[in-house]
Amino acid sequence: MDVFTALADPTRRAMLDLLTDGARPAGDLVSAFPALTQPAVSRHLRVLREVGLVEVRAQAQRRIYTLRTEPLAEVDAWLGRYREHWARHLDAIEAHLASSSEGADDDR
C-alpha cells in the first residue's frame, strides 16, 4: 500500500493527528477510538508502519508509536506540482474579478 492509499482512510488520518501531540502507546490509541476494536486499531497501525508514517519502539509490553512525517514529502511533492496551477488560477480569478467589477455576470 502506498502513502496516498494509507491517507485515504479517515481513521488513519485521525491517528496521525493524535500522534502530532507526541508519542503514544498503542493502548492509548485503542481507547481513543471507542468505535473500533483493538485488532482494528492494531491493523491500522500496521498499515501506517508499513508506509513509514509511524515508528514503533517497545517499552516493556507497550508499543510506543511516534509520527514519521518523511513519507509525507511524497504527497507534498505531488501537491507541489499543482501549486503553480493553483496560483495561476487564483491570479486568473483575481484578474477576472478586477475586470468584471463594473457588473459583468458572464459566468453563471
Place this chain on the structure above:
Amino acid sequence: MDVFTALADPTRRAMLDLLTDGARPAGDLVSAFPALTQPAVSRHLRVLREVGLVEVRAQAQRRIYTLRTEPLAEVDAWLGRYREHWARHLDAIEAHLASSSEGADDDR
C-alpha cells in the same frame, strides 16, 4: 467519496497530471490510458467530477475536462498541520547529527 480517497487511485492522479497541461476531451484521456477501457476512464472522470477536481464543458459531442485545484486546498490544509512537525523533526535531526558528530550511538 472525499478528496483523499479520490487521490488514492494512481490512475486518477495520472489523469490530473495530464490535465495540468491544459484542458482535454475525454477521448484524449481514454487514449492516454491504453490499459483501460473507455467506461473505466469515464468512471474515473465521474469520480473526479464528483469531488470537484475536474470541471466538464460540452463542445459538440466532446466533453472537455479541465483541472480544478480548489479541492486540493483541503489536502494542503491537512498537510499543513504536519509541516510544523516536519520542520521540527528536521531541526531535531540536524541537532542530533551535530551533537552526535563525535560518535554517539544512543539510538539503536
Place this chain on the structure above:
DNA sequence: GGCCAGTATCAGCTTGCGCTTATATGGCTG
C-alpha cells in the same frame, strides 16, 4: 431522418479493504 462519432451509464463480476472474534506472543509480577 438515418447514421456515426463521442461519451456516459448499466449490470454483473472480482478483488481488496476494513471489521470482528478467536488465538498467539512476549514480558511482567506475585
Place this chain on the structure above:
DNA sequence: CAGCCATATAAGCGCAAGCTGATACTGGCC
C-alpha cells in the same frame, strides 16, 4: 512458574471500488 497485561496475528465475512461488455444518449453530417 503461573497467570495476567498489552499487543499482534489469523481466519472469515461484508461491502465498496474498479473492471468489462453491452447499451443508451446526444449532437453533427449526409
